[in-house]
Amino acid sequence: MEWYEVGLGLLGLLMLLIAIGLPIPFALAAASLPFLWQIQSFQTSLVSSQLKLWGVWIDYILLAVPLFVFLGELIGKSSIGPNLYQFLHQGVRIRGSAAYGSIGACAGFGAVCGSSMVGALTIGGVALPEMLRLGYGKRLSAGVLAAGGTLSVLIPPSLILLFYGIVTDQSIGDLFIAGVIPGLVLVTAFVLVVLVWGILRPQDIPDSEDAMRMPLMQILATVGPILLIGLVITVAIYAGIATPTEAAAVAALLTVALAFGVGGLTWQGFKEAIFATMRTMGYLGLLLSAGVLFGFVLTYYRVPQQFTELFLSFDLSPYVVLMIVLAFYIVLGMFLEPVSMTFITLPTIYPLMSAAGFDLIWFGVVYTITMEIAVLTPPVGLNLYVIQGIGRGQVTIGDVIMGCLPFIGALVALIALLILLPETALWLPDQMR
Template identity: 80%
Template sequence: MEWYHVGAGLLLLLVLFIGIGLSIPFALAAASLPFLFYIQGWSTALVSSELKLWGVWIDYVLLAVPLFVFLGELIGRSSIGPNLYAFMHRGVRVRGSAAYGSIAACAGFGAVCGSSMVGSLTIGGVALPEMQKLGYDNRLSSGVLAAGGTLSVLIPPSLILLFYGIVTDTSIGELFIAGIVPGLVLVLLFCGVVYVWGRVRPSHIPSVDRSQRSSLRQMLVSVGPIFAIGLVITLSIYTGIATPTEAAAVAALLTVILAFGVGGLDLAGFKAALFATMRTMGYLGLLLSAGVLFGFVMTYYRVPQQFTELFMSYQLGPWLVLAIVIVFYLVLGMFLEPVSMTFITLPTIFPLMQAAGFDLVWFGIVYTITMEIAVLTPPVGLNLYVIQGVSRGTIAIGEVITGCLPFIASMCALIALLIAVPEVATWLPQAMK
């Protein structure tokens, strides 16, 4: 069987199974199994599947995923996240302080949690009602919070960067370091969007907030936990003291202590965080396992390698190759969520980028930004529906989409900046070697 028959067959079966309503993990597995049986026979294929599925669940590196998810759930169910937003907003004598505070709070939350959806849900659940009460336009407030949640995907630790590192066998520590400067640049771009929006549509942003400033104790309670958790993750990974998995374990333990100690978490909230983590990992675990089977079949038939050779035979310039890949992900992101895209497409795409001469750490940051855009583009933009759900029907999905457009434009501007000045992503990892 030729590689292009296998590639086309996998794609057609995957589309068919998704079209009839199978979830992505089961669709991936179902598309892979006929080719696996053809390779190994029925009995051997079953044993091989069991071994590969089990191998995913006991992978040491992947242990970081449930730990970071659990950490985010704890922060979201305690008062640590809401306190962070209140500190960023309260008593700041700047017009648009609630919008700027939301971006800053999402950035701070992103420094301890790698999930975009959890970031939007945690900060948005507190900030959106406050912004509506203060008189912010629905499009601005929903756009700020939906886009702000994506900062959790770029600012380390990031689950997408973690999965990217696993699939491409790239240093996760280097990827995390490379995401810092682009993440800070994106925060500034988001703030720039709010500033320009206020200048163009002054009625969309209320006058300066005159609420009481936070006391020193409130500042410590609000910022201290996030700072401590972020410091543990950052220093332990970047100084080489701990692996990402060990850093996630220590940070999760510290978060439990802080959530109970200063975050007001009770046993019911702790139990809810555990169950929410198990539900999330139930899906992610199945997706990872199915992705391994899918990848094994493609690798056995050398689909990624042959596709790369075919693509490069057209002698396209590296920048044209990059442009095609970015457009491909922007379109695909309208229909698939980032984790599924990572395990379905990346095994084929990253050898192509490597052959085109691009640094995989640099491409990992560009790839992650396209995944941020994916959660903001309909019809399958997860953050759009999170914010629309948080509004409890007071904001239409069309308003959320419209509000996100300027922020999507700023992400595209960041991609352009990374292409023009690759050192924005590569300088810090190289400086720390």
């Protein structure tokens, strides 16, 4: 079979299976099997599928994924995450402090948890009812929390950057450190969005807020664990003391101690964190295994290489190629969630970006920001439905979508900044080397 027949056949069959409601991991595997049978017998393909499944679950690098997920769940089930929002909200006596505190809390949570959905759920579960009680506009409240959850995806450790590094064979440490400055720029951009929103629609931000200051010991019990966990992860990876997997293991163990010691974690909460991690990894494990099988079929038929050669034969400008790829991901992000997109499309896209002359560490940051846009765009924007669910009828999906639009604009502006000044992402990794 020709490579383009395989590529179109895989894509068409995959979209058909997803459209009829088959879960994405099973759709990926089912789409791969007919083409796998063209090169292997039925019995051999069964063995190959089993080896791909087993290979994912024993991969040393991938052990970091359940550890980071578990870490985030522990913080969410204890009082550390919610108290972080309360501290930033109550400790800053300015107009709009609850909105700014939400952004700060999401950024702080992102420094110890790599999941956008967990970040939105943990901080949003506390912040959204409080912001609505204080009189903030529904769209601002929902938008700032849905968008704030995306900070967990860019500020290291990031699961999307971790998956990107695995698929493209790039340094996880370099990818993590490359996300730091863009992450801080994005926090600043979100703060500016809230500031401008307050000027244009002053009725959405109350003039005064009824909030008591936190006691000093509670502040220490809130900020201390976040700083300590973030410091352990950062220093261990970037000082060369530990690999990302080892750093995740030490940080997870430290989080267990801190969650029980100062975070008020109960045994019931601990069990819920374990089961939540198992449910997440059950899905991710199947998705990773199916993605590896899908990638094997693509690679065997040389679809990525042939696609790259075809694309480059049009002699397009590298930036035109980049714009086409970004537009493709923004449209695709309306229908697929980021992890699925990573394993379905990246094996084909990243050789094209490398051949076009783009640094793959830099593109990893741009790609991750594009994935942040994906979780904010309907009809499959995960963070939109998380925040709507937290709102319990007080906030509609329309309120969340409209509230996110200015923050999506900030994400697009950050991509433009990275294109104009690639050093925004590359300067810090260069210095670390």
